[in-house]
Amino acid sequence: MKELIQLIASFVGAIGFSLIFGLHGKQILLAGIGGACTWGVCLLTDFLGCSLPLAIFFAAVFGSFYSECLAKILRVPKTVFLFSVLISLIPGSNLYLAMRYAIEVNRELAMANAIETLTVALAISLGIIVMLVTSQIQARIKSRGNRN
Amino acid sequence: MSLTSVREKDRMADAAGVVRLALDVGEQILLSGGEVGRVEDTVLRICTSYGAVRTDVFAITSLVFVTAVWENGEIVTQSRRIKEVGKCMRRLEELNSLSRRICTERPTLAEAEKAFSEIMKRSESSWVKVLIGSLLAATAYTAFFGGDLKDCLVAPFVAAVIFGSQFLTKKIGGNKFFSQALCSFLATAAASFAVAMHLGSSVDHIMIGCIMILIPGISVTHAVENLIIGDTIAGLISLSEALVIALALAGGFALSQSLFGGLLI
Numbered sequence: 001m002k003e004l005i006q007l008i009a010s011f012v013g014a015i016g017f018s019l020i021f022g023l024h025g026k027q028i029l030l031a032g033i034g035g036a037c038t039w040g041v042c043l044l045t046d047f048l049g050c051s052l053p054l055a056i057f058f059a060a061v062f063g064s065f066y067s068e069c070l071a072k073i074l075r076v077p078k079t080v081f082l083f084s085v086l087i088s089l090i091p092g093s094n095l096y097l098a099m100r101y102a103i104e105v106n107r108e109l110a111m112a113n114a115i116e117t118l119t120v121a122l123a124i125s126l127g128i129i130v131m132l133v134t135s136q137i138q139a140r141i142k143s144r145g146n147r148n
Numbered sequence: 149m150s151l152t153s154v155r156e157k158d159r160m161a162d163a164a165g166v167v168r169l170a171l172d173v174g175e176q177i178l179l180s181g182g183e184v185g186r187v188e189d190t191v192l193r194i195c196t197s198y199g200a201v202r203t204d205v206f207a208i209t210s211l212v213f214v215t216a217v218w219e220n221g222e223i224v225t226q227s228r229r230i231k232e233v234g235k236c237m238r239r240l241e242e243l244n245s246l247s248r249r250i251c252t253e254r255p256t257l258a259e260a261e262k263a264f265s266e267i268m269k270r271s272e273s274s275w276v277k278v279l280i281g282s283l284l285a286a287t288a289y290t291a292f293f294g295g296d297l298k299d300c301l302v303a304p305f306v307a308a309v310i311f312g313s314q315f316l317t318k319k320i321g322g323n324k325f326f327s328q329a330l331c332s333f334l335a336t337a338a339a340s341f342a343v344a345m346h347l348g349s350s351v352d353h354i355m356i357g358c359i360m361i362l363i364p365g366i367s368v369t370h371a372v373e374n375l376i377i378g379d380t381i382a383g384l385i386s387l388s389e390a391l392v393i394a395l396a397l398a399g400g401f402a403l404s405q406s407l408f409g410g411l412l413i
Contacts, residue, residue, distance in 0.1 A: 012285075013284070018281070021281075027237075076245075087285075
């Protein structure tokens with residue numbers, strides 16, 4: 001039940017952020033689907049026994065792959081979809097809890113949540129980078145192939 | 149003399165105009181949320197397609213700097229100071245296809261400038277869309293992080309408060325730190341108030357959902373990405389900006405919580 005709510009919420013949330021970021025037309029729906037699928041990957045890898053940062057990493061790889069494919073098909077920059085699709089992975093609750101515990105002078109929990117926030121942010125960035133480097137290498141191989 | 153060589157001459161004569169156009173496009177790509185690497189690439193491509201033999205571009209999130217060398221030895225250097233970076237993917241997309249068109253079709257400078265100003269007019273982002281987006285996102289993420297139905301019903305109102313204060317502080321202008329702190333102050337006050345009136349059941353859940361609109365999560369991710377790619381300065385700048393924003397949010401939240409939190413609940 002909780003998972004179902006999360007999937008629906010990540011769909012609606014990605015649509016909301018795609019409106020904030022100024023996407024238009026069918027891009028909005030595609031961003032929503034991407035957001036839900038990305039969270040689905042996160043849930044799946046979590047279910048298969050990955051730790052949270054690892055699950056987030058795989059989800060980020062999937063999200064960037066999805067955005068890159070769409071960007072290629074629709075001939076738009078990759079950034080257009082990327083952030084709306086990945087938004088559900090952003091550790092909003094950890095950041096909030098870190099703030100909250102810091103105010104309550106609960107150092108341990110504040111630190112734990114702050115570290116979790118950074119770890120997840122790093123996992124997302126690494127996921128994006130892996131896709132970026134892969135597509136760069138792919139493009140280079142392709143252009144070399146054309147020259148020969 | 150053939151037509152192309154006339155156009156070639158026309159291009160050479162207006163080296164400064166070409167660099168200005170390239171910077172206009174680059175600046176707007178940066179302002180609508182494009183990556184630093186894309187900005188550098190775009191400026192380089194536009195200058196090269198109009199005949200620059202060597203172009204050096206340096207872009208960070210607050211500055212674009214370009215020096216172009218033309219075949220006749222003319223050297224043009226221009227720079228742009230970038231203030232407020234936002235997110236408008238529609239504009240980014242259209243500018244990107246404009247720069248692609250400039251490189252393949254090589255329109256005259258006047259034509260390119262006209263197309264550019266048309267894009268700028270056409271792709272103005274509408275505040276209605278941003279408002280609807282904020283309401284949807286806040287509601288969705290309140291549910292996402294475990295809020296119950298009551299919280300989800302309160303969340304859009306808190307999001308509207310956030311949107312209103314963002315709109316207001318943008319109108320007034322002024323300090324970014326202050327406006328972020330004000331947003332989070334008012335949002336927390338609204339959430340505490342709603343919970344005190346028994347409209348919502350948990351301030352935490354409402355705020356976690358609504359704070360997703362405010363937190364610089366995207367900037368942090370973007371910054372770390374820049375750092376890893378090698379755009380170190382751009383990455384460091386956006387990382388520290390994001391940290392400052394997070395501090396501002398925490399400050400506004402803390403003040404609001406200690407004023408209203410104990411008082412009302």
